[in-house]
Amino acid sequence: MIVNLTQKLDQFSRRWSKRSKKISKIYLLTFLLPLTAIIWRVLYRGYHYNGWEIASTAEGLYMIDGLGLWGAIKQSFYLTRHCAYCGNDGLITHILQGGLAYLFPWEFWPHLISFIFFILVFWFAGISFELKDRQWSILALALGSSATLLSFSVTGGEYIKSLLPHALALLIIFHPFFRKHWWAGILLGLFAIELSWHSYPLAKTIFIPFL
Structure with missing residues (x-):
């Protein structure tokens, strides 16, 4: 009887091991599918992108070259509050990308920054x-869809950069750390709100998650 029970347990463990390996492969596939889709987009586009994709970087580079880094930062803060299209002259859209292009000239900085922000949004949401x-993997499938x-x-x-303030807002609302440490939630909330002024105008809807 003991021998039979041992054999059954051994058979069950083997079946479960095979099933868990299949499940692991399926979950791995959920990450590989969107990653493959992204790589395909990069290879397909290559150098064929429109000028608007590097316009902010070019203007940020122009501001840093003409005003210096500190002068460009002050100008950026001013423009985020005193312009008809506020947010498109912010630290993220101009100074960060323009500063990187100033130090290490490369035309794909805005594309790389967009992808980094995409990963950050994915991570903060999780x-x-x-x-x-x-x-x-469920979140990966949702994004990949x-x-x-x-x-x-x-x-x-x-x-994509305008999604980061919203991801931070979700982090403040749902993560238990910020329920216990309300002061940290206030500080991160103020940072997220300020960040929304330096992103694409859609980021200014950050107040919606807090309602």
Whole structure:
């Protein structure tokens, strides 16, 4: 009887091991599919991008070259509050990308920054809802199901960058750390609001998650 029980347990463990390997491959595939789609977009576009994707970087480079770094930062803060199209002259859209281009000239800085912000938004969203292990694959599938989102993740436009303040807002609202440490939530909230002034105008809807 003991021998039979041992054999059954051994068979069960083997089946579970095979099943877990299959499940692991499926979860790995959920990350590989959107990553492959992004790589394909980069290879397909190559150097064929529109001028608007590097316009902010070019203007930021012009501001730093003409006013110096500190002067460009002050000008950027002024323009985010005193312009008809506020936010498109901010630290993220102009100074960060223009500063990198000033130090290391490369035309794809805005595209790389967009992808980094895309990863940050993905990461903050997962942390906000305290996703565990394989639960991250659900979020990866959700992001990967949007062809528009994947395309904008590797373009030089400012659209993806405007999502970061909202991701920080979700982090403040849902993560238990900020429920226990309200002062940290206030500080990060003020930072997220200020960040929205330096992003694409859609970022200024950051007040919606807090309602």
